Amino acid sequence: MLSDAHCHLDGSAELAALQRDEHILAIINCQSPAEWATNLALVGDQQPLSFxxxxWQATTLRWAEVTPYLADAKIIGEIGMDSVWTDVNLLEQARLFEAQLRYAHDHRKPVILHTKGCERAVLTKIQKYPNRYLVHWYASPEYQLDYxxxxxxxxxxxDVLTDPAVTQLAKTVPLNRLLIETDGLEAVTWAQHRPVQVADYPSILKQSLRVVANLRGMAPVDLEAVVYENLTRFLS
Ligand SMILES: [Zn+2]
Incomplete structure (x- = not known):
């Protein structure tokens, strides 16, 4: 069965319905109270939600207004730091990231990490809070072995075929820690430089499975089963 370890629905009821009809297990990401409400209405208890x-929102959302959602979510994320795609003050990012890491640690909830350009800082911080971590779409050639x-x-x-750092990671991750994600259809459009439709979603996941299976000398059907089992274990 197909799985998508990190997905943004961007309000698409069509994508939520397709995931349900095709029995695709997906962690649906929510990064605001409004998005939590939208996604909850779209997927109910059919999919795990992360919050x-x-x-990028480190200075626009306040801790007090998000704690009820952190409490409701099974998974905390995506959280982290980013020095490439945002101008949000890095000290503010670090402060909020650490507060969420501590919350997740204290409440024993697994975490999804965003590390863009801050791979070393994130690595240092998570070592203070032992937990089950999912490093989302890691695309740096550095610190892979440390993570x-x-x-x-x-x-x-x-972008596993086109980004050498992602290709390298796909080859080296221990098989029982390997997952596949789309990050949502907007991210696929960005990564593959082509417009994608909701109907393309299963084939996007299958294409990634084929590429990674080929890199690892496995049959795609076997890898599909392994990554599904890995995601189930991450969620357990
Ligand atoms: Zn994402």
Whole structure:
């Protein structure tokens, strides 16, 4: 069965319905109270929801207004730091990231990490809060082994054929820590430089499975089963 370890629905009822009809297990990300309400209405208890203050919103959402959602979510994320795709103050990002790491640690909830450009800082911070971590779409050639040593899970993104760092990671992650993600259809459009439709979603996941299976000398059907089992274990 197909799985998507990190997905943004962007309000698409069509995508939520397709995931349900095709029995695709997907962690649906929510990065605001409004998005939580929208996604809850779209998927109910059919899919696990993650909630966290994204680094891009580190100065627009207040801790007090998000704690009820952190309490309701099974998974905390995506949270982290980003020095590439946002101008949000890095000290503010670090402060909020650490508050969420501490919350997740204290409440024993697994975490999805965003690390763009801040791979070293994120690595340092998570070592203070031992937990089950999923490193989302890691695309740096640096520190890959350091994260692997911390026993993190890793999602491979839809640019696995074109980004050498992602290709390298797809080859090295221990098989029981390997996951596939789309990051939502907007991210696939960005990564593959082509417009994608909701109907393309299963084939996007299958394409990533084929590429990663080929890199690892496995049959795609076997890898599909392994990553599904890995995601189930991450959620347990
Ligand atoms: Zn994302």
């Amino acid at each position: 966290g203050i994204h680094p 692997i040593r911390l026993d993190c899970y890793f999602t491979i993104g839809p």
